[in-house]
Amino acid sequence: MHVGPIKGFQGMTDSELLIETMDKRVQRRDERREFFKAAFGVGAFAVGGAAALSFSAKADAQTALTDADILNFALNLEYLEAQFYAYAANGTGLTAAQQTGTGTQGAVQIGTGATQARRVAFTDAAVAAYAREIAADEIAHVNFLRTALGTAAVAAPAINIAGGAGSAFAAAATAAGIAGGSTFDPYSSDDAFLLGAFIFEDVGVTAYKGASPLIQSKVFLEAAAGILAVEAYHAAIVRTTLYARGVATPALRTNADAISNARDTLDGTSDLDQGISPLTRTGATTLESNIVPLDGNGIAFSRTPGQVLNIVYLNRAAVTMGGFFPAGVNGTLRASAAN
Amino acid sequence: MKDQQTVLEIIEKTQARRTERRAFMRAAAGATAMVGGLSLLAACGNDDDDTPTPTPTPTPTPTATSASVDVQVLNFALQLEYLEAQFYSYAAFGVGLPAASLTGIGNAGSVQTGTGAGFPRAVDFSGDPVIGQYAREIAYDEIAHVNFLRTALGSAAAAQPAINISGDTAGAFTAAARAAGVVGATATFDPYSSPNNFLLGAYIFEDVGVTAYKGASPLITNATFLEAAAGILAAEAYHAGLVRTIIYNRGITMASLITSAQQISDARDSLDGTSDLDQGVGGTNIGVLATGVSNIVPTDNNAIAFSRTPQQVLNIVYLNRASVTSGGFFPAGVNGSFTASGAN
Numbered sequence: 001m002h003v004g005p006i007k008g009f010q011g012m013t014d015s016e017l018l019i020e021t022m023d024k025r026v027q028r029r030d031e032r033r034e035f036f037k038a039a040f041g042v043g044a045f046a047v048g049g050a051a052a053l054s055f056s057a058k059a060d061a062q063t064a065l066t067d068a069d070i071l072n073f074a075l076n077l078e079y080l081e082a083q084f085y086a087y088a089a090n091g092t093g094l095t096a097a098q099q100t101g102t103g104t105q106g107a108v109q110i111g112t113g114a115t116q117a118r119r120v121a122f123t124d125a126a127v128a129a130y131a132r133e134i135a136a137d138e139i140a141h142v143n144f145l146r147t148a149l150g151t152a153a154v155a156a157p158a159i160n161i162a163g164g165a166g167s168a169f170a171a172a173a174t175a176a177g178i179a180g181g182s183t184f185d186p187y188s189s190d191d192a193f194l195l196g197a198f199i200f201e202d203v204g205v206t207a208y209k210g211a212s213p214l215i216q217s218k219v220f221l222e223a224a225a226g227i228l229a230v231e232a233y234h235a236a237i238v239r240t241t242l243y244a245r246g247v248a249t250p251a252l253r254t255n256a257d258a259i260s261n262a263r264d265t266l267d268g269t270s271d272l273d274q275g276i277s278p279l280t281r282t283g284a285t286t287l288e289s290n291i292v293p294l295d296g297n298g299i300a301f302s303r304t305p306g307q308v309l310n311i312v313y314l315n316r317a318a319v320t321m322g323g324f325f326p327a328g329v330n331g332t333l334r335a336s337a338a339n
Numbered sequence: 340m341k342d343q344q345t346v347l348e349i350i351e352k353t354q355a356r357r358t359e360r361r362a363f364m365r366a367a368a369g370a371t372a373m374v375g376g377l378s379l380l381a382a383c384g385n386d387d388d389d390t391p392t393p394t395p396t397p398t399p400t401p402t403a404t405s406a407s408v409d410v411q412v413l414n415f416a417l418q419l420e421y422l423e424a425q426f427y428s429y430a431a432f433g434v435g436l437p438a439a440s441l442t443g444i445g446n447a448g449s450v451q452t453g454t455g456a457g458f459p460r461a462v463d464f465s466g467d468p469v470i471g472q473y474a475r476e477i478a479y480d481e482i483a484h485v486n487f488l489r490t491a492l493g494s495a496a497a498a499q500p501a502i503n504i505s506g507d508t509a510g511a512f513t514a515a516a517r518a519a520g521v522v523g524a525t526a527t528f529d530p531y532s533s534p535n536n537f538l539l540g541a542y543i544f545e546d547v548g549v550t551a552y553k554g555a556s557p558l559i560t561n562a563t564f565l566e567a568a569a570g571i572l573a574a575e576a577y578h579a580g581l582v583r584t585i586i587y588n589r590g591i592t593m594a595s596l597i598t599s600a601q602q603i604s605d606a607r608d609s610l611d612g613t614s615d616l617d618q619g620v621g622g623t624n625i626g627v628l629a630t631g632v633s634n635i636v637p638t639d640n641n642a643i644a645f646s647r648t649p650q651q652v653l654n655i656v657y658l659n660r661a662s663v664t665s666g667g668f669f670p671a672g673v674n675g676s677f678t679a680s681g682a683n
Contacts, residue, residue, distance in 0.1 A: 125626050126588045129633035133622065136632070140642030205573050212569040213562035225556040225569060226643035229549050229576040233636040233644075236580025244469060244588070278472055281479065287468075288475035292577035298483030299570030300577075 065332065067220050070211050072154045072331035073305050074227070075145040077207060079156040080312065080324055081200055082142045083108050084117075085135035087161060088186070088193055089128075091119030094156065098142055103330030105155035111162025115185040120193045127190045130237050134197070137230055144227075148220070154330035161324070163187050168324040171314050172199050176262035178255050191252055194242050198256050201235035202293055203263065203303070203311050206272060210302035232300070239291045243276045253277045260293075266316045267307040268339035306337030409564050412555045414497040414675035415649050416568070417488040419551060421499040422656065422668055423544055424485045425450050425459070427478035429504065430530070430537050431471070433461030440485055441499035443492075445674030448501025457507025457529050467534040470585070474537065477578050484571055491564065497674035504668065506530050506540075511668040514658055515543055519606035521599045538586055539599050545579035546637055547607065547647070547655050550616060554646035576644070583620045583635045591626040604637075610660045611651040612683040650681035 083093045093108050110117035122128035146153045160168040163185030173181030173195075186196025208228035215221045239256070246253035257275030264273040274293035281288060294300055303311075310316055314323030318338035321328035328334050425435050435450050452459055464471025489496045503511040506529030516528030521539065530540025552572035559565045583600070590597030601619030608617040622634035638644055647655075654660055658667030662682035665672035672678050 122628065125628040125631050126591060126633070128628055129587075129622065129625075129631040130584075130635065132632040133635060137636060137638065137642035140638075140640065144641040144643065209566065209569045209573055212556075213566045218557035221565075222553065222557045222646065223641075223643055225553045225572060226638075226646070228569060229553055229572055229644035230636050230638055230642055232573040232576035233580035233583075236577040237584050237635050239577075240473075240581045240584040241588075244585075247469060284475075286475060287472050288479065289469070289472040291473065291476060291581050292480060292574055294480060294483070294570075294574055296483065297487035297567075298480040298574055299487065299567055300573035302566060302570070 065214060067215055067217050068149060068152045069332040070214055071145055071149055071220065071224075072152070073308075073329070073333040074208065074211070074224070075142065075149065075154055076157065076325070076329035076331065077204060077308070077312070078138060078141040078145060080159055080161070081204065082135070082138035083156075083159050084161045084186075084196065084200070085131060085138050087117040088120045088196070089131040089135035093117075094139065094142065098139075098146070099156035101146070101153040101155035101330070102151075103154045104157060104327065106158025106327050108156070109158065109160040109162055109326065111164060111167055113164070115162065115164025115167070115183070115187070117161045117163065118187050120187050120190070122190055122193075124190045127194065127241065130241065131193065134234050134237070137234065141227055141230070144223070148223070157325055157330050158327040159324060160326050168314065168326075169196055169199070171323060172259070172262065175266075175314060176255070176258040178258055179251075191245065191249065194238055194245075195252070195255055195259065197234075197238045198242060198259055199263075201231065201238050202260075202273065203308060204231035205235055206301045206303035207305070207308045209300055210304055210308075236291060239276050243289055243291060246276070263311050266310040266314065266339070267303060268310070268316070268337060272301040272303060272307070304337065305333040306335065307339075309334070309336035310339060409559055409561050410492065410495050411676040412558050413488055413492055413564065413568075414495070415652075415673070415677045416552065416555065416571070417485065417492065417497060418500065418669070418673040418675060419548055419652070419656070420481060420484040420488060422502055422504070423548065424478070424481035425499075425502055426504045426530075426540065426544070427474060427481050429459035430462045430540070431474040431478035435459070436482060436485065436499075440482075440489065443489070443496040443498035443674070445497045446500060446671060447498040448671050449499075450502045451505055451670070453505070453507070456532065457505055457510055457513075457527060458531075459504050460531050462531050462534060462537045464534055470534040470537065473581060473585070477541070477581070480574055480578065484574070487567070487571075491567070500669055500674050501671040502668060503670050504530075506532070506536075511658065511670075512540055512543070514667060515603070515606070518658060519599075519602040521602050535589070535593075535596060538582055538589075539596070539603065541578075541582045542586060542600055543603055543607075545575065545582050546604075546617065547652060548575040549579055550645045550647035551649070551652045553644055554648050554651075580635060587620045587625075587633050587635060590620070594625075597621045597625060607655050610654040610658065610683070611647060612654070612660070612681060616645040616647060616651070648681065649677035650679065651683075653677070653680035654683060 086093050099105060163169055165183050169186050170182055170184045173184035178184065186192050205228060208224055208231060212224060215224055242252045242256050253276055257277050260273045260275040264271060274290055276290050278287040278289055312324045313319055313321065313336050315336055316339040318335055320335050428435050450459060464474065506512040506527060508527050512530050513527045516522045517524055522528045530536050549572060552568055552575060556568060559568055586596050586600050597620055601621060604617040604619045608615060618634055618637035620634050622632045624631040656668045657663055657665065657680050659680055660683040662679055664678050
């Protein structure tokens with residue numbers, strides 16, 4: 001169904017009309033304010049100096065979040081995912097030119113010695129093929145968001161994707177209570193790689209979904225919906241593979257459950273996460289898998305930026321750095337929620 | 340200058356960004372053939388402006404409102420969910436949805452059933468219990484989607500139309516498989532006959548739901564519905580990722596599965612027009628440890644999932660590349676405002 005030109009705008013294509021609409025549109029102030037409160041109001045946001053000044057200026061402006069703020073938040077997460085998968089699949093990370101931008105650029109911390117970030121010595125051709133595919137997708141997401149943001153794109157902050165003792169991955173595995181978690185090395189085997197990937201994957205889905213109603217540009221909204229879909233496909237690859245391999249190696253399922261529980265503890269009291277172990281629904285007599293983490297309506301969960309940062313900072317308090325981002329993320333959205 | 344204003348300026352005012360947006364918009368609009376006046380309404384409808392924004396009068400649908408756009412989109416989604424829920428429910432449990440879950444506006448129809456091979460029935464997963472566990476999970480999810488959309492739409496919900504999910508000689512699955520070349524021109528394809536056939540049957544639908552929800556996302560005006568639709572989109576992508584992962588993994592030792600999936604993708608791509616909106620799972624160097632790259636996720640070069648318009652989605656479920664109002668899995672068409680497939 002295609003509707004013809006709109007009165008008063010004859011001669012313009014639909015695309016031009018839509019662009020005009022976006023360019024001229026007054027901000028959705030009320031909705032933005034509401035999110036502003038949700039994103040920032042919950043935390044004490046007790047930081048001084050320039051950050052506080054910046055926050056104050058934003059409050060005065062009453063403009064809250066722009067699409068650029070939201071896309072930049074997503075870009076921080078994509079930097080993290082891209083670096084992890086690129087090292088695991090290819091043994092190298094993003095190029096220097098793919099990491100520049102506004103804010104404080106940091107280095108990717110790959111660690112040293114036997115457990116440093118490196119190409120996984122895959123033994124399962126399917127898992128290796130998945131890793132290469134996901135790495136290429138995440139690198140493409142970084143490039144896409146950087147292009148969409150242009151000069152507004154934030155730089156890649158410091159990112160810790162090392163394996164082994166003292167690494168963010170080990171801290172996450174320890175928080176989850178996984179056996180041997182304090183030395184967890186996601187590059188050490190096919191299974192370890194899958195569990196490392198599991199730490200991130202569903203989080204990206206919930207982050208994009210939570211941001212979806214805040215994006216003002218319909219063009220960016222549809223693009224974000226397309227990235228959300230891709231993250232959900234990725235999460236399904238990882239969860240399905242862990243589930244299937246869990247038939248022979250039950251610890252894979254219970255470890256994934258433990259990571260899910262850790263995420264759920266970090267992000268507050270609401271239940272926004274599910275493991276993969278099979279369950280029997282009330283009234284049913286047969287097992288079903290739990291590849292897809294959904295609410296009772298069959299709908300995926302949402303996380304606010306603050307909740308997402310709780311997970312990647314590995315801290316349930318309101319902080320501005322930690323875990324996989326030792327110096328915090330760049331951009332407007334940088335404080336985790338107080339849970 | 341305040342940070343926010345700086346960013347706003349960059350986004351809203353610079354010529355470079357504007358040019359880029361135009362290019363992006365053309366690409367997006369070209370790919371999805373966005374619904375002209377309706378999409379403009381959608382873009383305007385959610386502005387919490389302090390002063391009323393004059394609403395351009397769309398032609399030739401002057402009565403369209405933002406609310407009705409949402410109803411139209413959600414009802415279209417509901418038609419697809421009826422189809423998916425019935426297929427998975429029969430495959431997993433051997434029964435369809437209860438009658439009370441199928442009522443509503445429009446022409447109510449039923450699932451065409453029968454007895455014996457080809458007709459909707461429970462798949463025997465006893466030799467492949469993990470696939471049975473996936474089937475039950477997806478079935479519950481799709482039933483939940485039907486119930487959620489019906490509740491959200493309330494009295495505006497459209498009824499389930501007639502549905503053909505049979506794999507007999509006159510079945511829509513057989514027609515789809517013949518068109519794709521998965522089976523010969525006179526052979527049948529019964530998705531209930533084995534776990535692997537069930538996976539291929541599921542594959543016919545799964546990515547289509549993802550592209551349908553993504554294509555509809557910018558049309559939805561209500562932020563609550565939008566977020567819900569994004570959540571269903573995610574669920575469909577998880578489902579599709581599940582099915583595609585299993586097909587790829589099994590296909591390393593059973594190449595016919597990957598071949599069949601590619602044929603189904605090619606058939607969908609042929610039905611929905613000239614743009615390339617579909618991909619198989621094989622990728623490159625299948626099964627080669629050192630160099631194999633799977634293609635579980637069908638995406639464009641930016642690693643963004645594809646969009647389909649309602650018309651393109653109907654081309655696929657009607658199994659017809661022409662502009663028609665019924666056929667294939669919906670022998671009497673769908674209920675609601677989007678009923679005609681595209682002319683491709």
